[in-house]
Amino acid sequence: MTDEALHTNGPAGDAPAPRFVGRRRELKELRDDIARTGLDTLSGRKAKAPRARVLLVAGRPGSGRTALAEEFARQTAEDYPGGLLRTRLTAPGGERVPTERTARELLEALGETTPPGAGEDELTSLLRQALAGRRALLLLDDAADAHQVDPLLPDDPDCLVVATSQGPLTGIPDVRPCTLGGLDTPAAVELLTARIGSVRVTVDPRAAETLAEECGGQPAALALAGGWLAAHPKAAVADLAKQLHDTPTDRGPVARAFRLLYEALPQPAQRTLRLLPLAPAGVVDAHTASALAGCSVAAAQSTLDDFAGLALLRPGADGQYLVPGCLAPLLRGLMEARERTAELQLARARMLERTVRLLTSCRTVTEPEGSPARGRLAGLPRALRFPDAEAAAAWLESRLPVLTAAARMAVADGELDTLARRLVAALVRALLAHRGTEEAAPELYGLHGLVLDVAERRGLHRERAAALLNLGDLDHGTGRTREALDRYRAALDAGRAAGDPYATGRAMESVGGAYQELEDWHRAADWYGRALSQTLARGERADEARLYGRLGSVHTYAARYGEALRCWRASAAGYRRLADVPGQARALSEMARVQEYAGRPEESLHTCRAAVDLARRAGDQRLQAALQVRMADTLDRLGDPAAARLHRATADRLLGEDPVAYEIRSGSG
Known part of the structure; x- marks a missing residue:
């Protein structure tokens, strides 16, 4: 929320629950505005507005516009069982919050999953779908103009939107602003009394009224004046009123009250x-x-x-x-x-370094007891340690908006790129440790984008390749295969510029995977072949076995069974040399599939039996059952139904009547 205060606390040492003061006329005006007949209805164009009603609370910062909107939302919340959603549309520094980020925050508040990397149009469309039929109340705080509000409006007339702004929202039809000025004198004195107690007000009520006038009835100025008086219990209300009166009048009441309070601090x-x-x-x-x-x-x-x-x-x-x-x-x-600029830079660096250490502690607490990482954690100051993983996860969730804002700020600063990269890396690791890749994907997409910004600015080719690969993977996982393909190709260029064979090979394989997803078998096989050639040159046996499998899958889809069999044989041989029994079993199972497609059922049976033995050694019952079903189908085609029934019965004993268990998936992934 933006403004200080119609919600007030009591005097120092006695802090009752916040309460609302004044603004009865404005509250009634807002309530009446809900049921007011719209311009569309008056003109006879529609019987009911197609979108949510928008109420606007307009006023300068410090006028209490946010507090009024919050109080109105509190009073009307029961009429909107779909819930109250709050978001702020302007950052404290005055920058507009991107609509994409606002829509994502609202969707997450509704418990909806958001696709990583989705743009503004997609997210606002998802938001409108989520709010359809929900009868919710949205509080959009500190809107700069109608362009920020309009994309967020629900297409449901049963929803209500309450926006706060400094001026009118020109461009949104049928919106009448509830414009705030200062509080009337009785309400202003009541607010002041809530801050400092009744004694000094009762002693000199005229001075309290004068102070309210000097504050212009502005709630923020009155709250600050009350803070000054609470910090000076022996000062009279008239003393503060005189000081405010003597302060240069070119400043507003909030600025004058703030200056007095600031100068009284140590x-x-x-x-x-x-x-x-x-x-x-x-x-x-x-x-x-x-x-x-x-x-x-x-x-x-x-x-x-x-x-x-x-x-x-x-x-x-x-x-x-x-x-x-x-x-x-x-x-x-x-x-x-x-x-001084140097002092500010040092303060920023200290803040970012502290954040990195907290994130490292947040991730490390998830490591097993007795691990070296937990040993290093014990050496940190107590204030930087979390008692357990649950406390660390709660801290991460409550601070996540601030942590992502810190990462964006560090990257935008441009002077602390090393710290920015460390901060983003620590935040990524903490999210993966506590949320996992799938749940953290929307946040990870933005963080990898920040890494890419720093890498491009600094000419860090290896980091650029890694960020592009990560972003490509997230695009691929959400069905944006063309976008992922562009990312992978750019990562390949960055990997070559860095002279990094791992990044280059990984990018080639990913390009092949994207073409495979697009069912362009020729290009997929070509890129897998390039990645395999590089892997063979480096002698990386595990990667060789995997890539032979991926090539075998592509050749199978393209009905090039001879090539597919050669690749699967090479893959199985590679897993055998690595003593990877599960990998060898799956490679043989895929080889049996290709032999069956190629019209060689006897060879397929022989390969299936070898794969069953390996699957049994690996303890993979699902694979055993799938192979038993395959052998049964093959025996049926060979005219041996009795043997086929025996194999199906064996599969049933392994996993029961679960058809999903009988599917042999390609080992390409």
Whole structure:
């Protein structure tokens, strides 16, 4: 959320649950706007709007627009059983959040899987499908313009969208803004009382009204003024009102109140506050503040708690704090004016290094007890260690948006590319350890793209090849085979430029796999052959056996059975030399399939029996059952139904009546 505060905390030492103050007229206006007849209905074009109703809360940062939208959502949530979805459309630094990222976040909040690498159109279409018939409430905070909101609107009139913005959303029909000014004086005084208690307000109610006027009724300014008074328990309300009045009037009330509160802080706290704009996504925790300021984690936690009590930060979930959007430009201005560039670079480096160490600890805790990695983990400071894998996974999930924002920020910075690469690599490993490849694929796609950006900027051919191969694999896995083929070809060029035979061979094999997926058997065989030639030159026997198998599969699909048999024989021989019994069994099973296709049933039976013996030694019951069924089919064709029944009965005893178990899959993968 963007703005400080109509949700307020009590005075220092007595913090009741946040409560909402004022804005009764605006709340009623928003409720009435839900049922208001639309322009389409008035003109007789439609009986019901085809899209969700959009309500707009418009106001300057600090006016309490987000708090009003949240309160309205809280009051109407029961009418929308499909759930409340929140997202922020503008980053703390003022940059627009890409619609693709917003749609992905909303889909994940709905529990929907998102294809890795999907573009904006595909993701917004999936979002509309997921919201169809759901009757959900969407809160889109801090929209820059209608172009950010329009793609996210559900095609369901039973849904409701509440957007906050600084101005109108020109381009979205039938939207009337609920424009916010300052709070009226009684509500402003009530907000101030909630911050500092009733004693000083009761003693001098006129001074409280004057202070509210000096703050322009702006909730953020009132919250900051309340923070100053809470930090100065002996100061009178009139004293602060006079100081605000004497502050230059060219600044707005929020800036004036912030300046007074900032100048009252100790020097170390001032510096910590100035460095907070470096925090990714405007979210800071004790570790981030500790690394930025170069202090202990305990001292940073205490400072953050003090900032939250002064309304300089807003408490979030799981020990995280959010920089209010109305304060972000003020803090950035202070940082740029007071901090040297070299000091800022050092603070960024410390923050990224701390993040890398936390991610390494998060991954290492999943290693087995007694492993060397766990031994190294024990040597880390206690603050950087997680008690168990569950705690590490919970930390990773709660921090993932911030961690990905840190990776994007590090790559965009361009001055800390080594740290950026280490950060991305650590985040990839942590995601793989806790989520696995398939579940983490959407995040991995973006991270590999960041690695590619750094590699291209720095001319790192080996890293570029690796990133392109990873992105190609993810494209291939989601059916974008043409895109994957382009990635693999680019990876081949990068591997050759790096002089890396492994990357080159891997790229050749992947190009062959893409052509195989496209059923271009001739090109697939050609590229597999190139990869095999390179592997033979390096003497890598395991890769040789696998590539012979892939060539055999392609020749089988192309009905070139002679070539296929030669390749499968070579593959089986390779696995035999490696003492890989399961691999040899599967190669022989594929060889039997080709012999059957080639019209040589007796040879197929002989090969099947040899494969069954190997599958039995390997303990692969599924393969044994599949081979028994194959032998039964062959015996039927040879006119021996009795023997065929015996083999089918054997297959049934192995795995029961499961037709999936009887399928022999190609060993090409």
